[in-house]
Amino acid sequence: MYLNYFGLSDNPFSIAPNPDYLYMSPRHKEALAHLTFGLRESGGFVMLTGEVGTGKTTVSRKLMQQLPDNTQVAMILNPTLSAMELLATLCDELGIEYQxxxxxxxxxxxxILAHLARNHTQxxxxxxxxxxxxxxxxxxxEQLRLLTNLETNREKLLKVVLIGQPELQLLLKRNELRQLAQRITARYHLLPLTRxxxxxxxxxxxxxxxxxxxxxxxHALQAAYQITGGIPRxxxxxxxxxxxxxxTKQHPVVRRxxxxxxAEQILGEDVVRQRQGRQWTLMLSGLLLAGMLIGYLAGRLYG
Structure with a gap:
């Protein structure tokens, strides 16, 4: 609708995880580096966590672009599966025929193990x-951990990338999953963007x-940080x-x-008002602390 009006060749703010639009903040660079490093190690698992909308899926798409040509990738987007269903889905993703x-x-x-061994020999x-x-x-x-048991003297034949919300960290702290947790060679928690x-x-x-x-x-950019908290989505x-x-209003610039x-249309007036109020509270607290510090230093200087 607005592309021609603003001279845009594409929708710059689509929520689709397009790696071409991935902004490589220092945090995103670290996340990608951790995943890449982990996949080169001998262990079977690497993990990326972060709050909803911080860009985890987009980082994974970027990772897939950077994998060597001699890599076969299986992608599972809906993991609410039983162990049997997960193995069947993995077979489908890897092109393994079964009855x-x-x-x-x-x-x-x-x-699956036969396919992994065949891939390795090739x-x-x-x-x-x-x-x-x-x-x-x-x-x-636990079934995934068992799949990664197949290994050579140097490396696992299946590398697994786990991407999820912070609850994944809590899940892996469970006692029955301690063996899997010990096999995670790289982990990174993706934080929101700074101002x-x-x-x-x-x-x-x-x-x-x-x-x-x-x-x-x-001023609109300031409001963007204030209201979104740095969440890319x-x-x-x-x-x-x-x-x-x-x-719609035929304004050439997005004002505050x-x-x-x-923001009110998307998030609701209450949410926007609350987040604006929170920012003012933080600013006033900062000014109060600064005033107290100045007063303390002045007292020491003239006392």
Whole structure:
């Protein structure tokens, strides 16, 4: 709707996990480096966690782009499966043929292990990426651990990337999963963007879409951090709506009041008011502490 009006070649704030739009903040770079390093190690598991909307899935897409050509990747997006269903899904992802009439844990396991061994002899690495991994049942995680038992003298034949919300960390602290937790060779928790990174994030996405970063005023960018808390998915939703409102009103620039109106439409007036109030509370607290410190130093100086 607003692409031509703002001179954009693409929708810069789509919530689809397009790696072309991945803003490599220091945190995202560290996350990608941890995953890449972990997959090169001899262990069977690497883990990426973070709150909803922080960009975990997008980082995983970037990781897939960077994997060597001799890598076969299986991707599971809906892990609310039984152990049997997970093994069948893994067979589907790896192109392993099987007979439903013979379905059993041992049957699927044997088929998968044979495929892993065949891949290894052909110089092919096998990687399984599981998104929303906090939904995995403990018995399913244990089945995954058993699959990674197949190894050479130097490495596991199956590498598993677990991506999930912070609840995944709690899940892996369970006593029955301690063996799996010990096999995680790299783990990283992705935090929201900082105030400066929010500005850079918006500018980056506009730049990829061949747009001008000045579309958003400086006060609108301040509001973007204030209201979204640095969560990329929320930033995308609110910026997209703000551009739509600016286009509707035929404004060439997204001002703060337009951004706040977009936030109220998406999040609700109560949420926006609460987050604005929280920022004012933090600012007043900071000023109070600064005043107390100045008073203390003045007292020491003239006392």
């Amino acid at each position: 439903n009439k013979q379905a059993s844990l041992k049957y699927f396991t044997d088929r 110089g092919i690495n096998t990687v399984l990426i599981i998104d929303e991994a906090q939904h995995l049942l403990p018995e399913v995680l 400066h990174e929010v500005k850079e994030y918006i500018a980056h996405r506009l730049r990829v879409a061949e747009g001008d970063k000045s579309i958003f005023s400086s 929320v930033i995308n939703l609110l910026c997209d709506r703000a551009l739509t409102l600016a286009f 009041y337009i951004f706040l109106a977009a």
